[in-house]
Amino acid sequence: MAALNQFFAIYGSLVNFIGINALLALSLYLTLSAGQLSLGNAAFAGIGGYTAGILTMKCGVPFLVSVAAGSLLAGVVGLVLGLPVLRLRGVFLAIATLAFGEVVRIVVLNLDITGGAQGLVGIPNITTTWGIYLALAVSGYAIARLRYSRVGWCFESIREDETAAETMGINTTYYKTLAFTLGAVLAGFTGALYAHLNYIITPGEFGFSVALDLLIYNIVGGIRVWYGPVLGAALLTALPEILRGTGLTAGPIRMAINGLILLLVILFLPNGLASLFERGGRGKPTAFGAAVSEEA
């Protein structure tokens, strides 16, 4: 017990960061699972974080209500942004969300209510480690089950071949917008948790580099199964600490090793680290594994 306490005293904030990054990576995973590349999930986290932080600090709203409000607003913004863009195919969503992220950052930087460049300071410290990991467990499980619902099959079909999906009766615009909006809600939710973790949030924490990190977590971890992005986020978030443990100091070396890991994964594990954990046989074809047997 004492050892555990000591571990938490040293690595508590790292453990929290891993949980937060894993949740954000999952939010992007939702969008990616329908084949849509979003570079706006960091900005959605910012919207959720600032909304919840302001509500808690300046309006005295209870924690859970402000978290819900932050998630909801991020979702609504996602829906409004996604509807026109997702009628199109291809890279338009990536470009639109990239621009959107910058707009959010600049707006937050220039508003008074968000505290400008200094950030929003003095948010009550309410989020706990177990709260983060409870959220991670629930969203991970829900996303894993979603895979076998009609919505999940639609996402997969659209990712594999949008035209074929359309001719099977899938309203691709609807489901693409759904995937994007669900991702925005989860990102907003995570941002709201994060805002109540460290007393302060600043615009830079929700910038383009974070959006890109989320994508790298997904690629390194693997985008075929729900635990892929969690693995990727855990490994790459803990990497500086691991390197410090082996005597390498953080800094430029960290960036180089980050890049090296990304390169090795792309070359040798196209389905990410998660493919190391897959059993020999094929993945479960249905929601309940053995529901279908070959000689049936």
Added chain:
Amino acid sequence: MLLEVNEVTRTFGGVNALDGISLAVEKGGVHGLIGPNGAGKTTLINVLSGIIAPSSGRVFFDGSPVHAMPAHRLAARGVARTFQNVRLFPAMTCLENVIAGQHLVAPRPFLPILFCLPSARREEAGYGQEAMACLRRVGLADRVHVPAKALSYGERRRLEIARALASRPRLLLLDEPVAGMRQKGVRQVGSLIQSLAAEGMTILLIEHNMSFVMGLCSTITVLNFGRTLITGSPDEVSRCPEVIEAYLGVSEHHA
């Protein structure tokens, strides 16, 4: 008539890919669509399945106008199709491809699946059986858990038909279902199409394999340069001089 095409045109830039096509497809029949390359066959199938909209003209499916509908709404009416350049879900297994094809017939609601309710388990088992039946029907029962990208060319074509069948369509549009297949595969697909038609499904197919088309179709429509040359029985079509001319050309001193 299950399907009626009325003066449909489709232009791409200045080219009239379809130039006033009219045809009617009878319920429960196997209707062949033939013609030289560039005649507009695939364009017509694309219009009929809602992938592209006609520039003008009307299409009626089961009596109601469908020419302005997007593909997914046409699919909901009961139109399924395959593609000339097979479009499967490559990373999914055969079974998963067919399960994905059940979109219109299997609601698979999220909450019962989330809580692993027995009702969801029962329903899923039923859908699984149905998917297996589709695979068995096209002769892929031994390839259930093989990813689609690992299949041979002929198997891919058959899997695509199985996926189309999963939505229990009323009209099945097949774009060159036996292209590049060997004799055995051609015969398999032929008898599959016959048995589907015997159950009341309507089939409209494009194919260049003439013995296949002549042996299978009750009615054949010949297209050339975006126009209908003739619609008739295989006999009538093979005796029609314009068809012979379209396929073989006409020698100068006879012209």
